[in-house]
Amino acid sequence: MNRVLALLIIAGVAIAANNAIRDKRAGLGAFSSKENSKISKAYLTKSVRGRKPYEVGPGSKKLENGSANVVTSVVVDYRGFDTLGEVTVLFTAAAGIGLLFGRRRRIKLERPSAVVRTIAPWALFFILLVGAYIFLHGHLTPGGGFPGGAMIAAGAALMLMSIRPKIKHIYLKVLESLAGITFVSMGLIGLFKKGSFLQNFMTNGTLGATFSVYFIMIIYFAVGIKVASELSSVVGEFDEMEENGGNE
């Protein structure tokens, strides 16, 4: 029963996606090239600095994509599906590592030196702050979900080396799943409201404002949480080892 249901859902999504791709209206489907040059010009000549040759400056409204960073526009909006694929690849890698590395006993590290023990909490504070900043501010500045999440995971690695807390993998899994569900459901809402998977269906607001492109903000938040929890979980797996040596 579940399998039939899943197959039906997949078939429906496939048909809707197929229709959206073959849309011949200008600027909508994958094969319509009439508006392409106009679109690329509109978002490649965009800047928050408001220099002369840029046509879209800070404070512009009613843009096709309200992100101030061209790379973000492409990664999250125009090619959001690729980002979903990347996140899936990372998830598969994390799941594979979880399968390979049993987790029963933590490896022994010698007690870190006084310098590490003193500096680590402060360094951790800044690493986690910058990581969160990078993915929360990803719609305006370079960076985004992947680097921000990876930076938080690097903070987790430092935490494991210095303070050595016990990682609770179940919380990381719940966080990671919630973030994945958010990402996919944003895509599905876009599909049913605008006719294309992961299409921007929210208001863009003013270019350069902190709260402007809600679609990109939500997706980058989800990607950041997902990447951070996945990579932290991987780091935690590396810290634990099977009972019989773990050296295959």
Place this chain on the structure above:
Amino acid sequence: MTLYELTVLILVLVMLGGAAAVISLRTLLSAAIAEGIVSLVLALLFLLMSAPDVAITQAVIGAGLSTALYLWSLRRMETGSARDGKEAANE
């Protein structure tokens, strides 16, 4: 040759040197550190070519996280081989 080209050339040479060090160094620990240095210089190179997005990712993942994971793997190998009565894995 402009200053930009000269800088890129120097950075690329440093990267090549680091890559050669990775395969020629005798201890795995030094090789892991050299690999991190190659990633860091690559991140600088990306920054110089005005690709800050890629530079941030390269610096965090290449220089930070993957080096940490290499060091962790080395520690696992050492613990495993020390229990088997072998010498510490350093080749």
